[in-house]
Amino acid sequence: MSSTDHIPDGPLDLAAERARLAKAQAELREMENAVARGELLPRQEVQQTVAAGIERVRSKLLAQIDAMMPRLIGATQDEMEAMFAEAVREALKELDAVEAAFPGGHVKVGETD
Numbered sequence: 001m002s003s004t005d006h007i008p009d010g011p012l013d014l015a016a017e018r019a020r021l022a023k024a025q026a027e028l029r030e031m032e033n034a035v036a037r038g039e040l041l042p043r044q045e046v047q048q049t050v051a052a053g054i055e056r057v058r059s060k061l062l063a064q065i066d067a068m069m070p071r072l073i074g075a076t077q078d079e080m081e082a083m084f085a086e087a088v089r090e091a092l093k094e095l096d097a098v099e100a101a102f103p104g105g106h107v108k109v110g111e112t113d
Helices: 014-036 043-072 077-101
Strands: 040-042 108-110
Touching (some): 014 040, 040 043, 043 077
């Protein structure tokens, strides 16, 4: 978008331009306030943190395969189900770090960088 994209073909409406500027300034201030309150986080930070959490879960689940194989031999179906459930619960604990990185539980992702 070039600097002339918002300029109308006709005469400049000073009142409309002032209103547009005031709105833009108010939106910027709202974003700054949301950042200060911890309600708005840099998109890249959120993406990196979530991706790292997902990778930790993936690694933990893959490691559980090797750890569980010897225990599965001769196990009953109920024992196998319990082992798989425990493996999944352990892997999902890795997501606690993601939640801890964003206190309050709800994250609103936005451009702040």
